[in-house]
Structures are given as structure tokens and as C-alpha cells.
Amino acid sequence: MFGLVLGALIAGSWLGIHFYAMFVFELSWNAWPQVLLMAALQCWLSVGVFIVCHDAMHGSLAPGWKSTNSGIGAILLFLYAGFAWRKIRDAHFAHHKHTGEDGDPDFDTAHPTQFWAWYWTFFRRYFGWQSLIYVNTVVGIYLFVFDIPFMQIFLLYGAPALLSSLQLFYFGTYRPHRHGEGAFADGHNARSDNFSTLASLASCFHFGYHLEHHRRPDVPWWALPGARRAGVAA
Template identity: 25%
Template sequence: MTHSDFLKSLPSGRRAALTARYPGQGLWHLAGHMGAILGTGGAIAAAIPGWPLLLPVQGVLIVFLFTLQHECTHRTPFASDRLCDWVGATIGALILNPFTWFRYFHFAHHRHTNQPGDPELDSRKPETRAEWLWHVSGLPLWWGSARLIWRLATGREHPAYLPERVRARAGREARVLLAVYALAVLSLIWSDAVLWLWLIPVLLGQPFLRLYLLAEHGDCPRVSDMFANTRTTFTTAMVRFLAWNMPYHVEHHVMPNVPFDRLPALHRLMRDHLQVTAPGYLAFSRAYLARRR
């Protein structure tokens, strides 16, 4: 069965139940995620014994907000579209990923997943162990994000997937981000809070997000069937919480309008049809590296 066959077989009533948005689910999940960030940040700020060990934890908590921003592009995590857009834009400022641009980048990824036209394929996946280390470091990502924001701000970024009607808005957003980052740098003159609560943590946390994201489509066949070109990774409840259930990634690609909290239910319906899975992120990384020299 292909993903198209699965969708055709799904009764309309069940489809409606899966795509319904409930006001409280996303808000409670966001409260838990932000509570963890604030609690860890508070411990760092208070310089409790061993606080440097919390820096990568804080970084992981912050950079994995990307998975919520990703959901906000689909306007699924909250009942309010406006709240989805506001949260997505705020996260974009924290992780250098401008939200307006990312929405259209991501829509193109869904239209052409692992096929010609998928903008994710413009960034080549690591093919050697040395390339893997460079990729996982996160340094290419930060440099690419900085260049992207500058090009958007100066009106020089014109990808085919970014409609003309939104380019001015994307440029304004990028200029706001540049102003925010300039203020953050200036704040270092009188306080090192930004350095220890944000900048250093996200640098330390980004490698974990790189490893996570590589599993979504890395080494998947270049075919149009979502059951084959995308990977679901079986992992712990903690990782699923942190990643807003996006380890159920085949499920998300087959029905991107299903909110994060309904993905486990969707998984139960399609698990027998999944073609590409991994029994954890460590297992995926080992297998990925075993195919490379």
C-alpha cells in the first residue's frame, strides 16, 4: 500500500477527528517545554554547583523548539492561527530561522519530498564521515542562516519557492531579526546573560538537532511514496515530547494537517505500512556511518 492508497482508505469521519485542533493540547505542551527552558536557565543564572553541565541541556531545549516552529508553519499546534504565527516567528528569532521564509521553504519540501524541487536537497547530505562531523557540528547551519538573513534583509534572496507577494514581508522580518541580534550583542557590554543563557547553549545544543533531523530523510529512497521517502524513528517518550512528536515523521508527511498530539493515533493506523523506520537515533546514526568511510 502506498501513502495515497492509505489516504483513500481513510473514512472521512476519522480524517476529521485526526485533524481537529484542541485549544489546550498545544498550550500545555508549550508550557512544559518553556518551563524546562526557564528552569534550566534559572539554574544556570543562579550558578548552582555544576551549572556548566546544564549548558548543553539548555541548548537542546532551545534548539528543539525548531520542531514546534515547524508545526507552526502548518498552523496545527494551537487552535489560533495567529498564535501559531506569533510562536513560529518568536522561535525563528531564537534559532536564526526566519519564519516567513521557512514556511514557504517547508511547503516546497512537502510538495517535492526527496524529489527534484525539494529545497532540502539543495544542501547535500554528508557522504563521508568527515562531512558528517562537519554537518553535525552545526557550524555550516549557523553560517548559512546568517547569510540567509542578510540576503533576505537586503532583498537579494529570491528562491523559486518564496512567492513575490511575501518577499517584502520576509525582508522586513529579516531586518527586525538583525536589529534584535544587534541589541543582543550590545547587551554583552553590561551583562553576560545572553552569552550563557542563549548563545553558548544553542551552539552546544545544535549538534543534537542535526543528528535528529538527519534521520528524517537521510538515506531514504528518492521516490514519491511517503511510506518510502521518509523515516519514522522509534524513540523514548522524552524525545517525543521534546520534538513535539515529530519522530512520527512518515505520519506527519502523509497527513501534515494532523496536529502533533494526534500523530500517535495516526501512527497506530499506518504502522503496518511503514517501509523505512529506525529503532532509535543512535541506531540510525550507527547505520548511517557504517555506510560511509
């Protein structure tokens, strides 16, 4: 139940700020502080929405309620970027099964140390035609039906969404699984950041405690600091 409450707060805040930014807020030159604040919050909350979906994939959003996990995950993934639930879920399970090797859709075997090359591979694998059609449809409706200025759409919808993908990739994929940082602790081919709890929350909703997650994928995001203190990755 606690996970569902947190998930509702994250997703509700994300949607609330989005609708305010699109349909209430008026973009002007003297509103830049508010624009930057909303864009930063939307970027961070977008990361949170994906992490909520990630917990739904593992059944830890609503333990024991398979259909609830699937339903919430499917809705939020579609709203996030037009993603298909089963495709993303199956790809994530493949990541856990083949972490850091051939068959891992999150890993770039050709560029295991190069951030931008790996990110481009990651982006192409996940943001396919369905996502492009979805995003362009949303932008088109906002632009031509609701007459929202393009710059407002870009700054408060497009940019936070793109930056959130970079944030998720950097803290949730690249840092935990990159090569060239010493040997991995075990066959999970993952490492954890030594961030404080607050810094871990701010960076990627504790997804930087990544070895703990791979060893205990049933632990929800909000419980990962406790798992770390308990020595799950020791």
C-alpha cells in the first residue's frame, strides 16, 4: 500500500505540473525562474514515474496484485512516452537475465565505456516508431488544437522528457554497468553508487543502489536504502 501511495503522489504531481504548464501557465520573459523550476521538477518526476513503472514490472508496486501492477505500469508507460508495457517489461527482464552481455537490451557491447555512443544505442532501442507517433501526436494537438506556443511545449514538455531519459540512463544504466571502473562484485555485473540517501533520491529515486536491486529485484525503490544498510550488496 505504501508503494501505491508514493506512486500516486509521484504520478499525480507529474500530471498536475504538466497540465498547469500546458493549460494554465503563460510563458513570458519574466517567468524564467518559474520555467526552470517546473522543468527541473518535471524532469525529476518523469524519472520517478518510470521508476514506479519499473517496480510494477517486478510486482513490487502492489505486491500480490498482478493485474494492478500491469494496469498502472501500462498506463504510466504509455503516458510517459507512448511505450508498450509488454515490450518494455520483457526487455527489462532480458536485462536482468543477461546483464552486461549479449542479449542485454540496456547494454552496448560495442561501447561499454562510452557514454554518448551507448546512450544513442539505448535511445534507438527503446524510442521506436510508437513513441515518435505518440509524442508528435501530443505536440500536434497542443500546438494546433489548443494553440499552446511551441516554445512552451518544448521547454515544459519536450525538454524535461528528453533530459529525464538522460538522467535515467546515466544513473540507472551507465554508471551501474559501465566498464573500466574495476571488477564487478559478482555475476550481476552491476555496482552501486556511494551516495547519501538524499542524493540517491535526487539522482534517480535510489536506482543508483543498483547492485542491491539486481540481487533483490523484489525490493521497491523506496526500500533500497534500507536494503543497502542491511548489507544486501555486501
